[in-house]
Amino acid sequence: MNRSAISSTSEKETLSLLWGCELNQERPTWTFKPQKVGKQDCALLLSTISLGEKAKEEVNVVEILPSASQEDKKRRPLTLASLRASVLPMVVLGLEFSPPVTFQLRAGSGPVFLCGQEHYNGSWEEVEEEEDDLEEEEDDDDDDEDMFLEETPIKQVKRLAPQKQTSAGKGENHPSPNFNQYVRDQGAMTDQLSRRQIREYQLYSRTSGKHVQVTGRRISATAEDGNKFAKLIVETDTFGSRVRIKGAESEKYICMNKRGKLIGKPSGKSKDCVFTEIVLENNYTAFQNARHEGWFMAFTRQGRPRQASRSRQNQREAHFIKRLYQGQLPFPNHAERQKQFEFVGSAPTRRTKRTRRPQPLT
Numbered sequence: 001m002n003r004s005a006i007s008s009t010s011e012k013e014t015l016s017l018l019w020g021c022e023l024n025q026e027r028p029t030w031t032f033k034p035q036k037v038g039k040q041d042c043a044l045l046l047s048t049i050s051l052g053e054k055a056k057e058e059v060n061v062v063e064i065l066p067s068a069s070q071e072d073k074k075r076r077p078l079t080l081a082s083l084r085a086s087v088l089p090m091v092v093l094g095l096e097f098s099p100p101v102t103f104q105l106r107a108g109s110g111p112v113f114l115c116g117q118e119h120y121n122g123s124w125e126e127v128e129e130e131e132d133d134l135e136e137e138e139d140d141d142d143d144d145e146d147m148f149l150e151e152t153p154i155k156q157v158k159r160l161a162p163q164k165q166t167s168a169g170k171g172e173n174h175p176s177p178n179f180n181q182y183v184r185d186q187g188a189m190t191d192q193l194s195r196r197q198i199r200e201y202q203l204y205s206r207t208s209g210k211h212v213q214v215t216g217r218r219i220s221a222t223a224e225d226g227n228k229f230a231k232l233i234v235e236t237d238t239f240g241s242r243v244r245i246k247g248a249e250s251e252k253y254i255c256m257n258k259r260g261k262l263i264g265k266p267s268g269k270s271k272d273c274v275f276t277e278i279v280l281e282n283n284y285t286a287f288q289n290a291r292h293e294g295w296f297m298a299f300t301r302q303g304r305p306r307q308a309s310r311s312r313q314n315q316r317e318a319h320f321i322k323r324l325y326q327g328q329l330p331f332p333n334h335a336e337r338q339k340q341f342e343f344v345g346s347a348p349t350r351r352t353k354r355t356r357r358p359q360p361l362t
Contacts, residue, residue, distance in 0.1 A: 017118040019044065022052075023062065023103065024110035032101045034118065041121040044097045049081045050090035052111035059084050060108030064101065077104065083112065197236040200248065206284060206319040208303040212254075214247025219254055219262040222303035231325045235268075241277040242290060244268045254297070256289045260308030262297065284319035 021030040034042040049062055060083045066075040080103075081091045105112055203212040205221035211230040213223035223230035231248040245254045246268060253268030254275075265273060274290035275297065287297040295308035298317035311318050 015120040017120070018115075019118050020113060020115045021103070022110070023105040023112045023114070025105075028105040028110075029065070030103050030114070032097070032099055032103070034099050034120075042099055043119045043121075044099060044101060044116055045119060046080075046093050046095045046097065046114065046116040048090060048092050048113075048115045049083065050113050050115075051083050051085055052113060055083075055085050055089075055111060056109060057085055058108050060110060060112050061106045062112055062114070063104050063106050064097075065104050067100065067102075077106070079106075083108075199234045200325055201232060201234065202230050202323045202325050203232060203245075204321040204323050205299045205303070206321070207301050207317050208299055210303055211323070212299070212320070214250045214252050214254060214264050216250050216252060217264045219264060219305055220303045221299040225323070226326050237274050242274050243277060244273055245275065245287075256292060256295065256297070256308055258292075260292065260295055260310075262305040262308075278313065280313070280319070282319070285322060286313050286318045287320070288313070 019032070021032075023030060032044050051060060061079060062081045062083070063077040063079045065077050080093070080095075083089060083091065103114060202223075202225070203221075204210075205212060208221040210221050211223040211225060211227065212219070212221045212232070213227060213229035214232070215229050228249045229247060233246045233248050235244045235246070236242070237244055246252065247254075247264070250264065252264030252266060253273045255263055255265045255268065255270065255273040257263055257272065268274075271291040272289065275287040276290060278286045278288060280286060289295045289297070289308065292308065296311040296313060296315075296318040297320075298306040298308065298311035298315065300306050300317065306317050
């Protein structure tokens with residue numbers, strides 16, 4: 001296990017290092033040895049023994065083995081903790097041991113983690129000198145390895161691989177953000193600040209061959225082109241493609257109840273009145289309900305609403321075409337609204353003769 005210096009109670013007397021080990025089925029024993037070699041007195045302070053997140057529902061027994069001396073061979077192993085994931089996953093201890101100490105996982109498959117501190121009593125200057133000597137030895141080893149890698153460039157690639165991993169661990173190479181997830185999250189948020197965009201059009205059903213109409217609480221797809229109940233007012237709800245559809249004549253919103261039936265409501269503030277426009281590959285448009293994901297607006301061949309739980313995006317019943325609302329032709333093109341022109345009488349005026357200049361004879 002990696003150990004790192006964390007604190008020192010006195011710069012001239014005590015040095016504390018973090019210590020830890022893992023006991024599992026592959027490595028059931030662990031012997032603690034001092035990290036600092038010198039004149040310092042070493043002691044191990046065992047703080048906690050805990051189970052890992054992958055531990056099974058079984059009893060894990062951790063014990064300490066006696067040393068290899070003849071006197072200690074007669075002693076039996078001492079149990080430190082008996083852990084179980086659902087009953088006792090961790091114990092807190094405050095035991096102090098003198099090295100060498102051997103810990104063993106007697107029962108269970110682990111993993112079991114032991115954490116504590118190493119305490120060294122001695123001069124701080126001696127410890128620093130020993131650390132400097134170890135660093136110089138490591139630098140010499142690194143120089144030898146660099147010279148060896150220059151002679152063999154193939155092995156140099158193997159050396160660069162762990163350096164990339166360490167740089168990624170330090171946070172230098174951040175993973176690229178998921179832009180698609182960001183767009184989906186922003187498109188699902190209701191826009192309460194911007195002015196809403198309003199459009200007017202008709203929805204032509206692919207199956208019934210007619211247009212969607214809102215006649216009060218009833219929704220159907222049986223309206224002819226230009227019917228006043230087929231005129232729909234579509235309001236944008238988000239920055240994305242979520243809309244609210246309202247009948248212009250009945251002023252009722254198209255909503256979907258919990259059973260998947262289309263109904264008309266006077267208020268469209270609820271989430272079941274919001275639909276997501278999905279443009280398909282065949283240039284048709286499908287409308288998916290925002291509250292019930294996977295439920296689409298669909299109509300049968302007779303123009304009756306189909307149960308949304310049985311509708312799918314790739315079915316003909318859920319395909320629509322947006323068409324501009326023409327309505328009745330304005331005057332004077334419409335025959336029923338044509339009027340006769342009325343001529344206003346006025347007194348005749350005297351016509352003046354136009355005088356022409358005489359042309360010279362040739």
